[in-house]
Amino acid sequence: MSKIVIGKYEGTIYPEKGGYTGALALGFGPDGKRRRLKRKGRTRSQVLDRLKAAVVDLETGVKSPANYNVGEAVEDWLAKGLRGLDDDTVVNYRSLAGKHVIPLIGKVRLKDLRADDVGEWLDGLAGSLSSRSLRLVHAILKRAIRQAQARDMVIRNVAELVKTPKGTAGRPSRALTLDQARAVLEAAQSSRLHAYVVVSLLTGIRTEEARAMQWDHVVAQADGEAGWRPVTADGFEHEKFAIYVWRSVRAHGDTKTEKSRRTLELPGQAAEALRRHHARQAAQRLRAGEEWRDHGLVFCSTTGRPLDAANVRRAFRLITRKAGIGESWSPRELRHSFVSIMSDSGVPIEAIADLCGHSSPAVTGEVYRHQLRPVITRGAEVADAVFGPGKSA
Template sequence: MAKIFIGKYEGSIYPEGKGYTGALWLGYRPNGKPNRPKRKGRTKDEVKDKLKKLVNELESGIKSPENYTVADAVHDWLSKGLKGRDPKTITTNRILAETHVIPLIGKAKLKDLRADDVDEWLDGLTDKLSTRSLRGVHAILKRSIRQAQARDMVIRNVAELVTTPKGKAGRPSKALTLHQATAVLEKAESSRLHAYVVISLMTGIRTEEARALRWDHVVAWVEDATGWRPVTDVGFDHEKFALYVWRSVRAHGDTKTEKSRRTLELPKRAAEALRKHHTRQAAQKLRAGKAWQNNNLVFCSPTGTPLDAANVRRAFRLITKKAGIGEKWTPRELRHSFVSIMSDSGVPIENIADLCGHSSTAVTEEVYRHQLKPVITKGAEAINAVFGQSKSA
């Protein structure tokens, strides 16, 4: 039996069976029995390497389970790390994890995972996922390992040492021209989505804000009372109307940012669309009878339940198809169209940012750079005129 020292620990390596066994002397356990953890291997060097790893674990206070895999870490995070999150967020993370993380990198032992493994895994997804989705799957791995770290299952988080690559290019958002928007509004008149389309196009509210809009947040200006009052109290027999854009379908019902909370006066055509929609919804409520769920939502299903985003997308594609502009449009592009039409009409970007609920014009410029009309053209026009004349002369 050969005695060895690994750091401050005394140990021994000796032949056993068809290989070797190594043991460290760690004193006595609380019950009085010797504390001699063992490692086995085919050669002395293999056993010595395992004992060194054991010492590292002892000194770091972390003991990595031999068979704890990346899939185990992800499953643990899905079950424990998403408590209190929005159900939609939980579902999205679970789908991404079960589709792109667990099947592709889940078999690797967490203690053996290297940054190169993570790089190779992400690079293999660049032609399948968008950059946003790649960030999502990378975040799942990072958070799963971070939770394992907190539970002393692994020493370091190699996923945080890797930069998310760029994914495949997604379909760029587009905006309706004024002619197309007019055609869409016309064809939407026969749809249950008519008022939804009108409000989205003429106020620029987000789809998540439209689906969460309540009737007590549709208000009318009452001259002889206290100003803005809910139409549920005072009706539609007034001149001015507005929306309190204070809610969304996000977790806890909050808008995207604090600046997103805003009050928007309604154009006359939008107010008229809401008035007709309110009348139709009252008739719908009578038809539904006891099946009606009174959620006070402006836009809802035939039984009063919240609208499903996928159903809204399908209904909107039918409208754009009837309008002769094809089916490759989404409801969120009504907001892009609003920005484009405002910009083409000469509305300053500062006003557009306020209408959209952006924290600054920089956000508007970044998100809607393709929809904003270039406004600094006077200098170039003057130079072209001057030098164009000189060249002619």
């Protein structure tokens, strides 16, 4: 048995069960009992190193178990740090963490993680992930370690010291040509997603806004009246219809920005698609019986529940394949197509910004610069002129 001193603590290292055990006297606890810090190892020097590391953790307030690793820190963050986020965001974070964080860097002990480790990990992903995905996986690690810091599990957040590298170029959003748009509308007629596609393409609403739209936000203007009333009360026997784009599937149901809250008059084809969709949904509700869960949603599952974004993407790919334009399109490109077609038809950028719910025309120009052209008029009447009766598909 040999005596040792580490900092202000005295102790001993002694042989035990084929190895060595080290113990430091930490004084007495509030209960009056003697407190001791122990570490075991195969050799005396190994035990001494472990005791020194334990003293550093003790003096800096770190409370993590010796083998607490990055993967456990990320799992803890996924369990406790995602509260209040919308479902799609949570699913995305869990997917990225499960594919690119936990399997690749998760086994490293959190207290042993170095900035170089983080840099090498990100560099290894740079050849396969887009810049946006790289920023997200880096953010997952930074937030997980930040939570561990708050719980005194680690001293520094080394992930904050590393700059996210540039990833692969992501596929830029595209816009349907007018002929492609008409083909998609034709192909969508036999799909449960028909009204979703028509409304999205002819109004330019975001996919998250479409999936959150409720029937009491679809309104009609009664003849001779200035006000708008929900179609759930007044039905579809009117000439003018509009939608209140006031909700989204984001956290708390808010739209992307305050300016995104807007009211849009519906083109005739979109209003007619919603009328037929309302009738089909009523029949579907009867068939579902007790399985129906009424959320008041315009676009929902066969049992009334909110649509899953992945299911919408799959259904839309079937439509574009049927339309003869391939399966590489996504529902968000209906919005890009709306901007392109409105611009081609003479709608000014200021009006397009209002229709899309952008904070300013500058945002519209930045996001949709490839789809915009110089212009003159506006909105629902243009869509009617382009897609109305008598226009060939």
